[in-house]
Amino acid sequence: MLLKNHLIEVFKQASLENNFLLKENVVLKWVHRFGIDSLNDLLIHSSLQKENMREEENQERSSLIDEVHEENQKQIKLELSKTFKNIEETKWESNGLKNSSRNEISSKNQNSNKMNQFTETPKLPLPYIQNLRKWINNDKKAS
Numbered sequence: 001m002l003l004k005n006h007l008i009e010v011f012k013q014a015s016l017e018n019n020f021l022l023k024e025n026v027v028l029k030w031v032h033r034f035g036i037d038s039l040n041d042l043l044i045h046s047s048l049q050k051e052n053m054r055e056e057e058n059q060e061r062s063s064l065i066d067e068v069h070e071e072n073q074k075q076i077k078l079e080l081s082k083t084f085k086n087i088e089e090t091k092w093e094s095n096g097l098k099n100s101s102r103n104e105i106s107s108k109n110q111n112s113n114k115m116n117q118f119t120e121t122p123k124l125p126l127p128y129i130q131n132l133r134k135w136i137n138n139d140k141k142a143s
Helices: 002-017 020-034 036-119 129-142
Strands: none
Touching: 002 020, 002 036, 020 036
């Protein structure tokens, strides 16, 4: 049995490498040792092993593709969350700027109102022009 397994493995490897001379040599050894009737066993085993190898490779590829896809999804989610955080931060900053500019405007208005209060002098009770002489004369008498 060990020789059969060894010849099957060598035949499989030669098939993968497309080495026709080695394949022919294995077939000749197989036929000489086990007979031409058992040659189908070699070909069936090697073709089944090839199919199994292809299936395993396909499964590995699909699992790699799935892993890459998952990694890509994670990266996309991470980038989206970063972008969302940046958008939120800019909203907060812009709201803060709006609020601070509103506060600055209102404080400027309050300051200007206070300045107007200080600069406005109370109106003196000035008499009409007709009564101006009487008012001036009364003031002189009082002082």
